[in-house]
Amino acid sequence: MEQLRSDIASITETKKKGSGTELIGNYLHFYSGVPKESRGKRVSLLIHKKWTHNITNWQCSDERIITVNINILKTRFTIIGVHGPNEDEPVTNKHLFYETFLKVVKDFGNNRKLVLVGDFKARSDNGARLIDLCEQNNLKITNGFFQHKEIYKFT
Secondary structure: OOOOOOOEEEEEOOOOOOEEEEEEOOEEEEEEOOOOOOOOOOEEEEEEHHHHHHEEEEEEEEOOEEEEEEEEOOEEEEEEEEEOOOOOOOHHHHHHHHHHHHHHHHHOOOOOEEEEEEEOOOOHHHHHHHHHHHHHOOOOOOOOOOOOOHHHOOO
8 A cells, every 4th residue: 555655445355353443554444344253244444544633433334334534624524445245145135235335325414525435346236236326326436446357347
């Protein structure tokens, strides 16, 4: 992250259990995961420690969604880190994830700028679900910064 001069990153499929914060080098690590005795998906956010005094709070919605509120240059931001369900997961799991995700988005209302980051696994059915959620909430989708091999561009 330091080589890329990145101040914020979302990390998915971490091995960290439970939820909490820790300092890793020059970054604050906010993580949300499954209980220590379980296996499952996890998500975390890394934020450069120079923003420590700008962070007002954070919370875990579940092991797939984490939020950090931060104020920068008189603008209130909520960063939502997401690790979406796989395309082949049962429809009920996807429905539950998008219900939770929609609630998190709506809870922050219009008084904050939302930044959604992570791995949405947004292809096919998941892609349609993400587009619907963004259209309903006037959100814009921008693509990732990383190039993918052709084999990973389709399912």
